[in-house]
Amino acid sequence: MTIGYVWNTVYGWADTGSGSLFPADATTGLQPIGHHLAHPDTKRRFHELVAVSGLLDRLRPVRAVPATEADILRVHTAEHLARIKEESLLPKGGDAGDGCSPFGRGGYEIAALSAGGAIQLVDQVVSRTIDTGYALVNPPGHHAYRAGGMGFCIFNNISIAAAYAKDVLGLERVAVVDWDVHHGNGTQEIWYSDPSVLTVSLHQHLCFPPNSGYLEERGTGAGEGFSINIPLPPASGDAAYVHAMDEVVLPALREFRPELILVASGFDASIMDPLARQMVTSAGFARLTRRVLDVAAELCEGRIAFVQEGGYSPHYVPFCGLAVLRELLGDPYEPDPYSPIVSTQGGDVLLDHEAEAIQAAAHAPAM
Ligand SMILES: O=C(CCC1CCCC1)NO
Numbered sequence: 404m405t406i407g408y409v410w411n412t413v414y415g416w417a418d419t420g421s422g423s424l425f426p427a428d429a430t431t432g433l434q435p436i437g438h439h440l441a442h443p444d445t446k447r448r449f450h451e452l453v454a455v456s457g458l459l460d461r462l463r464p465v466r467a468v469p470a471t472e473a474d475i476l477r478v479h480t481a482e483h484l485a486r487i488k489e490e491s492l493l494p495k496g497g498d499a500g501d502g503c504s505p506f507g508r509g510g511y512e513i514a515a516l517s518a519g520g521a522i523q524l525v526d527q528v529v530s531r532t533i534d535t536g537y538a539l540v541n542p543p544g545h546h547a548y549r550a551g552g553m554g555f556c557i558f559n560n561i562s563i564a565a566a567y568a569k570d571v572l573g574l575e576r577v578a579v580v581d582w583d584v585h586h587g588n589g590t591q592e593i594w595y596s597d598p599s600v601l602t603v604s605l606h607q608h609l610c611f612p613p614n615s616g617y618l619e620e621r622g623t624g625a626g627e628g629f630s631i632n633i634p635l636p637p638a639s640g641d642a643a644y645v646h647a648m649d650e651v652v653l654p655a656l657r658e659f660r661p662e663l664i665l666v667a668s669g670f671d672a673s674i675m676d677p678l679a680r681q682m683v684t685s686a687g688f689a690r691l692t693r694r695v696l697d698v699a700a701e702l703c704e705g706r707i708a709f710v711q712e713g714g715y716s717p718h719y720v721p722f723c724g725l726a727v728l729r730e731l732l733g734d735p736y737e738p739d740p741y742s743p744i745v746s747t748q749g750g751d752v753l754l755d756h757e758a759e760a761i762q763a764a765a766h767a768p769a770m
């Protein structure tokens with residue numbers, strides 16, 4: 404198996420400013436802090452663990468190339484692209500669009516390279532140059548909608564890659580499975596009326612964005628039934644996520660019959676993440692990964708690619724990512740150093756209310 408891997412040093416240079424979420428503001432008590440919650444150090448640490456663990460030597464480097472304006476415009480409006488480029492020229496940069504997604508001067512180039520990393524990985528998976536792979540890109544993308552960015556996302560990397568797969572590589576059906584803990588509202592919006600892209604979002608119900616990701620959001624027009632939301636209760640752990648995968652995601656993929664599966668791989672559903680309240684462990688992410696790898700082999704000759712989204716625990720994200728990469732390499736799961744603490748907190752048992760939430764999603768109208 405040849406497993407591709409995308410990383411570029413500038414992904415670790417994304418300037419997230421001096422705030423923790425909102426910009427520092429002495430008048431409102433928002434003290435400056437060294438690391439914004441989305442500080443790139445978390446993803447740099449993931450990369451460094453991949454390197455120090457020895458896995459990097461077993462991965463095939465895939466070189467990120469900046470997404471072109473044409474690539475970005477397949478998904479985003481000209482106005483959004485123009486604004487990001489304009490603000491990226493300012494001495495202190497700008498914001499993706501919601502006031503808590505800062506980027507520094509040159510942020511456009513990093514965001515274009517993030518989207519371009521996803522494109523390059525998809526290109527090599529579809530052409531079978533590599534069997535599968537992981538794009539450890541930054542900034543993330545799944546909240547970015549056609550006309551704007553939000554939630555730390557400037558451009559919707561995975562949608563830009565999906566559009567490339569359709570329009571340039573000629574694929575007719577692409578599925579996006581989003582296990583980032585927050586609703587993939589941007590990805591959903593972009594493809595909401597389009598039956599050629601199935602979007603499936605597993606997320607903590609109402610965690611972010613506000614009032615988004617309801618079960619009833621199923622697509623519109625020709626796209627009716629091709630947007631699937633699986634809102635999960637807070638504290639859902641490995642058992643709930645694996646059950647949701649088995650009961651909702653895999654059946655939907657089998658019905659849709661994608662030619663390519665893209666996984667929006669956020670690790671903020673982890674038990675140690677500061678921006679959500681789920682309890683997924685590195686073992687849980689390994690189990691989810693095994694399942695999507697197997698269904699890709701079953702449905703589309705293994706054409707599956709993983710694109711980094713969120714994940715904010717600098718302590719734990721590296722080990723969640725390592726567990727996913729070990730699964731891609733066919734290595735057995737290895738408990739991480741936090742396992743004695745995180746694997747005894749109860750997320751490994753499916754609770755009734757979790758099962759009920761998942762059954763509700765499983766019985767939503769078919770596509
Ligand atoms: O990881 C993210 C970003 C979530 C934060 C954006 C503002 C508050 C929560 N989205 O997937």
Ligand SMILES: [Zn+2]
Nearest residue numbers: 583585671713
């Ligand atoms: Zn997230």
